[in-house]
Amino acid sequence: MAKEKKSQQNTxxxxxxxxxxxxxxxxxxxxxxPYVREKTKTAVLDMAAQLNYRRNxxxxxxxxxxxxxxxxxxxxxxxxxxxxxxxxxxxxLHKHGFNLIICQSNDSLTMETALTEILFSSRVDALIAACTxxxxxxxxxxxxxxxxxxxIFYDRAxxxxxxxxxxxxxxxxxxxxxxxxxxxxxxxxxxxxSGPLTSNLYQNRSAGFFKAMExxxxxxxxxWIFHQELTHDNALSAIAKLFQSGTVPDGICTDxxxxxxxxxxFTKEQGIKVPEDLKIVGYSNDPRTAIITPSITTIEQxxxxxxxxxxxxxxxxxxxxxxxxxxxxxxxxxPVQLIKxxxx
Amino acid sequence: MAKEKKSQQNTxxxxxxxxxxxxxxxxxxxxxxPYVREKTKTAVLDMAAQLNYRRNxxxxxxxxxxxxxxxxxxxxxxxxxxxxxxxxxxxxLHKHGFNLIICQSNDSLTMETALTEILFSSRVDALIAACTxxxxxxxxxxxxxxxxxxxIFYDRAxxxxxxxxxxxxxxxxxxxxxxxxxxxxxxxxxxxxSGPLTSNLYQNRSAGFFKAMExxxxxxxxxWIFHQELTHDNALSAIAKLFQSGTVPDGICTDxxxxxxxxxxFTKEQGIKVPEDLKIVGYSNDPRTAIITPSITTIEQxxxxxxxxxxxxxxxxxxxxxxxxxxxxxxxxxPVQLIKxxxx
DNA sequence: TTGTATGCGTTATCAA
DNA sequence: TTGATAACGCATACAA
Numbered sequence: 001m002a003k004e005k006k007s008q009q010n011t012x013x014x015x016x017x018x019x020x021x022x023x024x025x026x027x028x029x030x031x032x033x034p035y036v037r038e039k040t041k042t043a044v045l046d047m048a049a050q051l052n053y054r055r056n057x058x059x060x061x062x063x064x065x066x067x068x069x070x071x072x073x074x075x076x077x078x079x080x081x082x083x084x085x086x087x088x089x090x091x092x093l094h095k096h097g098f099n100l101i102i103c104q105s106n107d108s109l110t111m112e113t114a115l116t117e118i119l120f121s122s123r124v125d126a127l128i129a130a131c132t133x134x135x136x137x138x139x140x141x142x143x144x145x146x147x148x149x150x151x152i153f154y155d156r157a158x159x160x161x162x163x164x165x166x167x168x169x170x171x172x173x174x175x176x177x178x179x180x181x182x183x184x185x186x187x188x189x190x191x192x193x194s195g196p197l198t199s200n201l202y203q204n205r206s207a208g209f210f211k212a213m214e215x216x217x218x219x220x221x222x223x224w225i226f227h228q229e230l231t232h233d234n235a236l237s238a239i240a241k242l243f244q245s246g247t248v249p250d251g252i253c254t255d256x257x258x259x260x261x262x263x264x265x266f267t268k269e270q271g272i273k274v275p276e277d278l279k280i281v282g283y284s285n286d287p288r289t290a291i292i293t294p295s296i297t298t299i300e301q302x303x304x305x306x307x308x309x310x311x312x313x314x315x316x317x318x319x320x321x322x323x324x325x326x327x328x329x330x331x332x333x334x335p336v337q338l339i340k341x342x343x344x
Numbered sequence: 345m346a347k348e349k350k351s352q353q354n355t356x357x358x359x360x361x362x363x364x365x366x367x368x369x370x371x372x373x374x375x376x377x378p379y380v381r382e383k384t385k386t387a388v389l390d391m392a393a394q395l396n397y398r399r400n401x402x403x404x405x406x407x408x409x410x411x412x413x414x415x416x417x418x419x420x421x422x423x424x425x426x427x428x429x430x431x432x433x434x435x436x437l438h439k440h441g442f443n444l445i446i447c448q449s450n451d452s453l454t455m456e457t458a459l460t461e462i463l464f465s466s467r468v469d470a471l472i473a474a475c476t477x478x479x480x481x482x483x484x485x486x487x488x489x490x491x492x493x494x495x496i497f498y499d500r501a502x503x504x505x506x507x508x509x510x511x512x513x514x515x516x517x518x519x520x521x522x523x524x525x526x527x528x529x530x531x532x533x534x535x536x537x538s539g540p541l542t543s544n545l546y547q548n549r550s551a552g553f554f555k556a557m558e559x560x561x562x563x564x565x566x567x568w569i570f571h572q573e574l575t576h577d578n579a580l581s582a583i584a585k586l587f588q589s590g591t592v593p594d595g596i597c598t599d600x601x602x603x604x605x606x607x608x609x610f611t612k613e614q615g616i617k618v619p620e621d622l623k624i625v626g627y628s629n630d631p632r633t634a635i636i637t638p639s640i641t642t643i644e645q646x647x648x649x650x651x652x653x654x655x656x657x658x659x660x661x662x663x664x665x666x667x668x669x670x671x672x673x674x675x676x677x678x679p680v681q682l683i684k685x686x687x688x
Numbered sequence: 689t690t691g692t693a694t695g696c697g698t699t700a701t702c703a704a
Numbered sequence: 705t706t707g708a709t710a711a712c713g714c715a716t717a718c719a720a
Contacts, residue, residue, distance in 0.1 A: 063699045087448060368690075368715080381689060
């Protein structure tokens with residue numbers, strides 16, 4: 001009878017046995033340890049391949065306290081900006097030998113908290129998070145930070161660093177540029193559909209908007225400023241309200257592209273001419289804005305650059321940690337750019 | 345001096361010590377084991393909360409050989425269909441107490457193989473995969489299957505089950521419906537832009553297309569059938585070729601929406617009237633098809649249904665495995681539906 | 689109902 | 705350069 005195997009899986013013990021070596025040597029060979037004879041190493045690698053060996057990540061992680069795995073939490077992977085950032089992060093991390101666990105919070109704080117727990121429980125080496133719009137208390141991330149795991153917030157980040165690194169777009173400038181563009185295009189009555197002020201994103205974009213208005217002496221009509229979840233329906237009701245009254249706007253800054261698209265659809269239904277009667281600016285450069293007629297002017301956020309920056313910073317942080325160096329990385333602001341299209 | 349702690353993290357030993365209980369009892373309490381006094385259980389849970397304890401997933405997984413983690417590989421998370429499927433899967437799995445590791449292959453077979461290795465190495469309890477268009481050899485999944493881990497292929501799946509479960513859309517019917525719709529709309533000269541025949545998706549969609557043509561006695565012009573990667577640029581060159589010759593098509597079935605959009609853009613540039621001169625059908629019901637002018641007729645694939653089905657089957661498989669039952673799940677075909685819009 | 693003892697597969701320390 | 709041994713944190717068979 002053949003020898004009974006407890007598990008289907010071959011382990012370093014199986015390799016050791018086959019090669020009449022100790023498990024320690026196998027482990028060293030597999031980890032490219034310097035003190036292994038070249039000949040031994042190749043023999044081990046060959047046998048590993050032959051036995052179809054795969055390292056047990058859990059055993060390795062348990063022992064070494066390193067998982068080579070990074071956790072990522074985003075509100076929604078289907079948002080164009082996030083999808084691009086994630087893809088960039090994953091590709092870059094892969095080159096550095098790290099894996100990425102991607103999680104969606106669905107913009108739910110409860111889910112975000114649960115996911116943070118799970119990722120902590122999985123002992124990820126670091127965490128990258130774009131928070132929900134409603135995350136004002138960042139306490140659920142403290143556990144990781146206290147444990148010395150690098151935490152990077154991007155896009156939707158706390159106002160203070162909390163011991164984490166913050167990488168975000170230049171939202172103030174984005175808000176400023178879009179309002180300025182409308183002003184320079186001759187708009188006098190400018191409305192603004194923005195998101196919940198619980199998020200720094202919209203605080204900053206709105207601040208930029210107001211700055212442009214003020215600098216150029218354009219009066220702000222408080223009834224024309226909306227802070228609400230940036231859904232299609234909310235945008236529709238906002239624009240409907242705007243066009244109910246006697247004076248109607250001749251320009252509108254929306255803080256995401258879905259809202260801009262909703263506004264544009266409203267104008268089509270109502271026979272309002274864009275850009276003649278109303279000029280529209282979106283935010284994010286979602287592919288839909290380029291495809292719709294008329295195409296929509298929007299703010300490019302350079303997701304690939306954001307992703308590259310995140311990984312660069314992360315690798316630095318991990319390397320520093322490895323060497324026992326503790327450096328606080330100051331917040332990084334990534335640039336934005338106005339993309340002019342037919343809606344203005 | 346206070347006692348030195350090796351690690352930052354509290355373990356069940358810390359809870360045990362604090363409560364003057366054995367680690368075994370703590371473990372049982374934490375796992376809702378029946379043989380624990382109610383009072384003990386609450387005491388343990390309280391202390392766990394107080395000590396900010398989080399289970400070490402790796403230690404737990406190493407011991408129990410279960411990770412409560414499911415791996416997922418998709419070509420691109422940014423594709424609308426996949427983003428929807430993933431979201432549904434993640435939400436459903438979360439309810440069942442499973443976590444999801446999402447990975448992107450970027451439609452690269454090399455990456456897909458590497459990711460499969462990593463997920464195996466992480467000892468996921470099961471794997472869900474939508475393969476690349478170029479995956480014809482599914483050997484890299486064998487390791488998991490041999491190890492008794494359920495593997496579910498969806499969307500892009502092998503022709504034979506290989507011991508895995510297959511869940512896919514009714515591509516034949518999708519191809520059939522779109523061609524039939526063009527025929528019923530009066531098209532006589534129908535072109536077809538499809539994907540690489542290495543993928544079952546396009547084999548089936550094309551077969552459906554041909555079936556509709558044949559059944560209705562419409563002649564197929566072999567020069568008008570394209571099998572190529574379904575990129576924007578490839579679609580542009582295909583449609584350009586179609587409109588070079590004397591006879592031009594009056595209808596076109598494209599096997600994804602990006603191609604349909606490219607075709608539509610070509611017609612706009614060339615002044616070809618849609619739907620009068622050319623009718624266009626896409627595939628997938630990407631949100632862009634609803635937004636573009638004219639909106640594009642396409643095939644709905646019900647991603648939420650697909651996601652629900654995948655999780656239902658997966659939970660069944662895991663439960664059966666738990667109980668030692670070995671059932672082969674036959675392939676499941678999910679329905680598709682034609683969405684009529686302005687492009688036809 | 690609780691405690692004791694053992695092992696999951698790997699890595700690290702020490703000794704050879 | 706390699707081997708023996710212990711330890712990572714947890715879950716479970718067995719004993720009490």
